[in-house]
Amino acid sequence: MESYDVLVVGGGNAGLSAAISAREAGASVLLVEHAPKALRGGNSRHTRNLRLMHDAPTATLTGRYSSSDYWNDLLSVTGGRTNERLARVAIDGTSPLLSWMGAHGARFQPALEGTLSLARTNAFFLGGGKALMNAYYGTAERLGITITYETEVQSICIMNGAVREVLVVAGGSTLRLKPKAVVVASGGFQANIDWLREYWGDAADNFIIRGTPYAQGLVLKNLLDQGVAPVGDSTQFHAVAVDARAPKFDGGIVSRLDCIPFSIVVDNRGNRFYDEGEDIWPKRYAIWGRLVAKCPQQIAYAVTDAKSEELFMPSLFSPVRAESISELARKLGIDAGALENTVRNFNQAVRPGKFDSNALDDCRTEGIDPPKSHWARPIDVPPFIGYPLRPGITFTYLGVQVDETACVLMQDQRRCANLFAAGEIMVGNILGQGYVAGIGMAIGAVFGRIAGKEAAKVALESN
Amino acid sequence: MRLSQIELHPVKTEEKTRRFVEICNACRYCEGYCAVFPAIELRRQFTSGDLSYLANLCHDCRGCYYSCQYAPPHEFALNLPKAFSDLRLQTYERYAWPRPLAALFRRNGLVAASLALACTLLFLFVKTPPSPEAPSDAAGAFYAVVPEATMIAITAAAFGFAILGLSVGLFNFWRDTKNGSTVGASSFLAGLGDTLSLRNLGGGGDGCNNKDETFSQSRRYFHHSLFYGFLFCFASTCAAAFYEHVLGRIPPYPLSSVPVLLGAIGGVGMLIGIAGLVQIKASADVAPVSKMLVDIDYCFLVLLFVAAATGLLLLGFRGTGAMSVLLALHLGVIVAVFLMLPYCKFVHGIYRAAALVRSAAERRRRTSGVAEVKEAADA
Numbered sequence: 001m002e003s004y005d006v007l008v009v010g011g012g013n014a015g016l017s018a019a020i021s022a023r024e025a026g027a028s029v030l031l032v033e034h035a036p037k038a039l040r041g042g043n044s045r046h047t048r049n050l051r052l053m054h055d056a057p058t059a060t061l062t063g064r065y066s067s068s069d070y071w072n073d074l075l076s077v078t079g080g081r082t083n084e085r086l087a088r089v090a091i092d093g094t095s096p097l098l099s100w101m102g103a104h105g106a107r108f109q110p111a112l113e114g115t116l117s118l119a120r121t122n123a124f125f126l127g128g129g130k131a132l133m134n135a136y137y138g139t140a141e142r143l144g145i146t147i148t149y150e151t152e153v154q155s156i157c158i159m160n161g162a163v164r165e166v167l168v169v170a171g172g173s174t175l176r177l178k179p180k181a182v183v184v185a186s187g188g189f190q191a192n193i194d195w196l197r198e199y200w201g202d203a204a205d206n207f208i209i210r211g212t213p214y215a216q217g218l219v220l221k222n223l224l225d226q227g228v229a230p231v232g233d234s235t236q237f238h239a240v241a242v243d244a245r246a247p248k249f250d251g252g253i254v255s256r257l258d259c260i261p262f263s264i265v266v267d268n269r270g271n272r273f274y275d276e277g278e279d280i281w282p283k284r285y286a287i288w289g290r291l292v293a294k295c296p297q298q299i300a301y302a303v304t305d306a307k308s309e310e311l312f313m314p315s316l317f318s319p320v321r322a323e324s325i326s327e328l329a330r331k332l333g334i335d336a337g338a339l340e341n342t343v344r345n346f347n348q349a350v351r352p353g354k355f356d357s358n359a360l361d362d363c364r365t366e367g368i369d370p371p372k373s374h375w376a377r378p379i380d381v382p383p384f385i386g387y388p389l390r391p392g393i394t395f396t397y398l399g400v401q402v403d404e405t406a407c408v409l410m411q412d413q414r415r416c417a418n419l420f421a422a423g424e425i426m427v428g429n430i431l432g433q434g435y436v437a438g439i440g441m442a443i444g445a446v447f448g449r450i451a452g453k454e455a456a457k458v459a460l461e462s463n
Numbered sequence: 464m465r466l467s468q469i470e471l472h473p474v475k476t477e478e479k480t481r482r483f484v485e486i487c488n489a490c491r492y493c494e495g496y497c498a499v500f501p502a503i504e505l506r507r508q509f510t511s512g513d514l515s516y517l518a519n520l521c522h523d524c525r526g527c528y529y530s531c532q533y534a535p536p537h538e539f540a541l542n543l544p545k546a547f548s549d550l551r552l553q554t555y556e557r558y559a560w561p562r563p564l565a566a567l568f569r570r571n572g573l574v575a576a577s578l579a580l581a582c583t584l585l586f587l588f589v590k591t592p593p594s595p596e597a598p599s600d601a602a603g604a605f606y607a608v609v610p611e612a613t614m615i616a617i618t619a620a621a622f623g624f625a626i627l628g629l630s631v632g633l634f635n636f637w638r639d640t641k642n643g644s645t646v647g648a649s650s651f652l653a654g655l656g657d658t659l660s661l662r663n664l665g666g667g668g669d670g671c672n673n674k675d676e677t678f679s680q681s682r683r684y685f686h687h688s689l690f691y692g693f694l695f696c697f698a699s700t701c702a703a704a705f706y707e708h709v710l711g712r713i714p715p716y717p718l719s720s721v722p723v724l725l726g727a728i729g730g731v732g733m734l735i736g737i738a739g740l741v742q743i744k745a746s747a748d749v750a751p752v753s754k755m756l757v758d759i760d761y762c763f764l765v766l767l768f769v770a771a772a773t774g775l776l777l778l779g780f781r782g783t784g785a786m787s788v789l790l791a792l793h794l795g796v797i798v799a800v801f802l803m804l805p806y807c808k809f810v811h812g813i814y815r816a817a818a819l820v821r822s823a824a825e826r827r828r829r830t831s832g833v834a835e836v837k838e839a840a841d842a
Contacts, residue, residue, distance in 0.1 A: 038536055045532050048492055107667065109495035113504050126667050127530035128492030134529060134676040252532050254489035314488045314507050 004030040004146070005459035006452070007166055007179035009153050009219055011035070012042030013129075013441055014423025015185035016136040017448025018455065020104055022183070023143045025456035030179070031140065032151040032168055034186070034214045039250075040149060041133035042187050043211035043395060043424065043440075046252035048112065048129060049122040050445060051438030052094045060108045061098075063120045067091050073121075073436050077286070081432020089404050090430055090439075093446030098123060101445065105135030114258075114313050117282045122438040129441075153219050156182060158226045161410065162417040180459035181418040183451045184408070185444070188396035188424040189217020190237060191249060196396075199235045206298035208242050210256075210392045213249040220399065220425055228416065229401035229409045232428020238435040239289020241265075242392030244299060245317050257387050258312040259319075260288060261375050262357065263304035264346055265389070267295045270329065270338030272346070277374035280360065286435035293391035300389040301332050303343065305381040311357045319385035328384045347378040395440065397428040406451035418458045420451035473553050480546040481509050484517065486539055493527040497666030498657070498822045500527075505825055515557070516640035518550040519811075520818040522664040524671040526678070528751040535750070548753030555810050558639070560631035567806040569755065571762035575803050579769065582802075583795025589613050590791050599786040602713045608787045609794065618794070621801035628805030629813055636814050644824040653827075654820030658812075661686060663819070673743050685739030689767070690812075692732025696774070699726035715781055727778060733771040737764045763808035770796045 006022040008015045011033030019031045033040050053070045054061055070091045074082060098108070107126040111119035118124075125132040140147060151170040156163055166177045189195045191213045196204035209215075224230050246255030261281050265288075266272055274291050278284055292300045309319070322328035325343050326336035345368055353363035355377060365372045400421050401409040408419040408426075423444040430443055487493065487503050494500045499520050506513055525544045528534055533541035552568065559565035567574050590608045598604070606614070644650075657663060661683050665671040669678035703722035706712045716723050741764055744757060773793040780789055803809070 036536075038534075107669070109667075112491050112494050113501070114491065124495075125492075126495045127526065128490075128532065130532045131492075131530035138677060247538055250537060252490075253492070254486055254533075310507065313491075314485065316486060316489045 003178055004028045005180050005463070006030070006183065006455045007032065007177055007181075008183045008185060008452070008455075009156075009166075010042060010184065010186035010423065010425075011040050011133075011137075011147065011149075012185060012187065012423060012444065013044035013047070013132070013136075014444035014448035014451075015042075015183070016133070016140055017445050018183040018185055018420070018422050018452035019140055019145050020136065020143060021449045021452030022181075022456040022459075023140070023145050023452075025453050025460070027181075027456035027459050029145045030177070031145055031147045032153060032170075033147065033149050034152050034216075035149065035212065037149045039212065039214070040137065041130060041212075042215065044133055044444070045130045046128075046211050046250075047125070047132075047441050048253065049115075049118065049124040049438045050094070050097070050441035051122050051436065052097055052442065053091055054095065054098070058098060058123075060110050061120060061123055065121050067095075070094075070121075074430070074439065077283075077434030077436045078430075078432050079434065081434075083429050085404060086402070087430045089450075090443050090446045093449070094442050097442070097445055100449070101132075105139045106132050107135070115282075117280060118437060153186070153222075155222050156184070156219065156226075156419070158223075158228070158410075158416055158419065161414055163419050180462050181420065181455035183406075183420045183422060183448075183455050184219050184223070184400070184425055185421070185423040185448060185451070186219040186425055187212070187215040187217070188237070188427075189215065189220055189398070190393045190396045191215040192217045195221070196393075200293070203293065203298050206390060207239075207293065208244075208246055208251065208255065208390045208392045209249045210240070210242060210246075210251055210394050211249075215395065215424070217396070223400055223408070223419075227411050229411045229413065231399050231401040231426070232397040232432065234396075234398040236397040236428070236431075236433050237289075238286060238394040238397075238431070238440065239293065239391050240285050240394065241288035241292050241300070241302075241389040243315060243317055244388035244390040246390070246392070251316075251392070254316040255392055256285070257302065257315055257389065258285070259302050259304060259308070259315070259387060260285075262308040262311045263302040263387075264342070264372065264379065265300050265302050266334065266339060266342055267300050268297055268334060270334045270342050272342060272368075272370060273300075275370045275373050277364070277372045277376055279374075282437055286437075288389070289391045289393065292389050298391055301334060302387045302389060303328065303332075303339070303379065303384065304386075305379045305384050307377070307381045309385055315387065319387050321383040321385050323382045323384070325379075325384055328386050332386045332388060343379050346372070346376075347380060350376045350378050394435075395424045395427070397431055397433070399424070399426045399428040402426045402429055402447070404450075405454045406447045407454060418455070418462075420455050422447040422451040476546065476549045476553060477511060477514055480514050480518065480550050483541050483543050483546050484509055484514065486533060486541055487527075487543065490533070492532070493530065495667055496526050496530075497522065497524065497663040498819065499663075502822055502825060505829065512639040512641065514550060515554045515636070516642070516818055516821060518547040518554060519636070519640075519814040520663075520822055521547040521551075522661065522666075522815070523548060524663075524665040524682075525748075525751045526665060526667060526672055529672045529676040542751055544751040545753050548756045551811070551814075552753065552756045552759065554636070554639075554814065558632040558635035558810075558814070559806060560628050560635065564628075564806055567803075568759060571759050571803075571807055572765075575762055575766045575799060575807065578802055579766070579796050579799035581795075582798040583792050585617070585798075586791035586794045587788070590787055592787070599783065600715050600781045602715070604781075604786070605714050605790060608790050614794065618798055618801070621798045625801045625804040629810065632805055632810060633813050633817060636817055640818070640821060642821070642825070644821065644828045646820055646824045647827075650824035650827055651820050653823035654816060657819040657823065658816040673747050675748060681739060682743050685736045685743065687736070688732045689736025689740065692729045692734075692736055692771070693767070695725050695729025695732060696771070697729075699723070699729060723778065726774060730771040730775045730778075733767055734775075737768045737771070740764060759808050766796075766800055766803060766807065770800050 005027035329339035349365035533539040556565040670680035
């Protein structure tokens with residue numbers, strides 16, 4: 001492989017945004033992707049939208065979503081665990097994204113059916129994330145970016161505050177690359193179960209990894225081992241409740257379950273443990289992965305009845321159905337008496353109200369702990385239905401520290417002069433905890449563009 | 464059992480398609496591509512009739528395949544265009560009338576060739592040798608070769624049979640895919656508009672995926688060329704009937720006449736369209752393609768090619784001694800086309816158009832349903 005100005009590690013949204021930006025800034029670019037072509041794109045392959053600030057309605061976004069609205073949403077989900085400087089860079093950077101992405105092949109559509117609550121804040125990709133990746137790869141090829149698949153980066157050798165050499169393995173042989181600048185956009189480590197086990201113990205074996213199996217975190221580990229400053233809580237991730245019957249890896253969007261606001265959720269002892277109707281689902285879906293991860297055996301069960309079945313999106317697998325609560329308990333593998341007891345107590349605690357699945361209604365419980373604050377209706381119309389839930393990990397938050405130019409910082413806070421990071425590998429700078437729909441892709445796109453431009457600048461200056 | 468028979472086992476294909484469609488319904492990323500996905504989203508369970516409707520609504524642009532996060536090598540191995548194509552062939556057979564002739568679908572090449580040959584021989588048999596005195600392109604020359612009554616009797620019988628077979632097939636399709644939406648004039652017009660524009664072929668606006676994940680409008684344009692060429696040829700026949708029975712002019716008509724101009728433009732349009740479509744098919748990525756259905760596609764294209772080419776040859780050489788044989792050949796092929804219509808790829812247009820009308824009706828019902836809900840909420 002000849003020498004390139006910029007090496008981009010990882011071929012998802014962040015990597016491609018970086019590669020395209022670096023190329024357009026005049027650098028020669030090599031992008032190495034770990035996956036084969038058919039599975040390229042990292043977790044971006046499974047995405048569907050990104051969160052954008054905008055001061056006026058666009059062709060596909062309704063209303064206005066100001067920088068401060070965005071900031072407040074971020075502040076509320078992270079509970080303040082964010083780096084405000086970087087968060088503001090990300091938020092403000094989303095403003096020109098719609099036109100930049102469109103100019104590079106992205107196509108958008110109005111919010112998907114069933115996701116109308118995101119119509120104002122999130123731009124949806126026509127055909128989803130894989131279609132976006134296809135468009136970006138096409139653009140990258142047209143721009144003359146070299147792309148290699150099934151290429152794994154083994155180590156990025158940092159010496160005296162800069163990357164000197166990168167070892168990659170492709171087709172069974174190891175190559176030494178000497179790029180002038182490097183962008184790492186290789187994702188989190190969520191697909192590395194052994195690494196997850198360091199923090200979660202055996203519980204990690206019960207996690208379902210919603211995205212790419214290629215997110216092994218080898219680059220992240222390699223950088224942290226060399227004195228790059230870590231960022232983020234190693235136990236934090238974006239996780240949702242998924243169907244326990246979903247594939248171990250790569251199940252993507254279809255494994256998620258939207259039934260929770262219209263159900264009760266119990267652990268394997270048949271006990272409720274959290275307010276299922278705390279807030280509208282788009283504001284709560286991202287906490288349930290973690291809640292289930294904290295359950296015994298990392299499993300929980302959503303239980304509801306026939307009258308609620310059509311209120312949520314159809315699921316990948318049919319629910320478990322039964323004519324009685326005890327039969328349902330048996331089929332789900334929970335103690336029948338315990339579940340009957342929980343359902344009876346819940347039903348008795350439900351206060352009359354006017355049910356409205358699309359708003360924070362006044363159907364709530366009284367006198368039980370935890371309460372169900374909205375959409376609480378007695379579970380009494382057979383067939384009763386249940387779904388087994390597992391934590392579905394989207395991506396981990398432990399990452400590398402960066403500055404506003406996406407430049408990677410060493411533990412002594414000095415910049416690693418020619419090393420930049422974008423996407424999930426640095427998302428922990430902004431997301432200390434929690435998640436708000438579409439922010440992962442937003443951070444990837446904004447910091448990808450910055451990283452690409454800065455890497456090109458560094459590389460071209462050194463020429 | 465051959466592989467293709469296993470692949471096309473009715474229950475297996477239907478079950479597989481149902482599973483794919485359930486996954487699509489949980490995903491919905493392709494919603495913006497075409498009418499198929501909004502139609503999926505209107506349902507939670509998928510009956511055999513629903514799947515038939517969806518399969519025939521699919522224009523086979525393959526956009527969903529290339530943007531699918533669950534396409535092979537993913538363990539779901541989702542391949543909607545192929546599953547729909549396999550199922551479409553089964554629905555063509557299911558709705559065919561008379562039912563035993565459904566078997567012809569899988570022997571299209573042989574049947575079409577035999578029919579064309581037999582019909583040509585029939586016309587060669589009934590034709591009278593052209594009189595050496597009269598020029599072979601003078602008025603009345605065609606009827607001198609094949610008597611008018613014979614020509615009309617044979618072609619009308621074949622055409623009538625085709626119309627009957629297609630109508631029963633359409634009736635069967637319509638009954639099987641019934642879903643409670645009432646179809647008014649506006650749904651019919653909307654469906655017709657979608658049919659004529661092929662709006663859903665390469666939905667989302669960038670066209671079809673022929674070879675890979677890149678988009679191209681070529682398939683739409685070539686299909687238009689073939690389809691409108693076919694319509695021009697049909698219009699040419701109607702114009703000729705008008706000339707003869709209203710204006711009292713006897714064919715063949717001069718080159719500058721309306722029937723000849725329409726027929727010539729239509730014939731050339733068909734040839735261009737067919738050539739383009741064959742080229743696209745031959746170089747297509749085979750992964751999302753149904754092997755059995757693509758063979759049937761080729762048969763239909765070849766049949767239409769021969770029909771258009773023999774028509775143009777007849778036009779080109781009608782002033783020569785070859786006219787009588789060319790006339791018999793063209794008439795033979797046309798009659799074979801008519802007889803084949805209910806048992807070849809032609810039926811896709813009938814069921815597609817019907818599915819588009821259903822889809823338009825569903826959209827209307829859904830929009831008015833939403834309006835009602837809103838009003839109720841306001842009240």
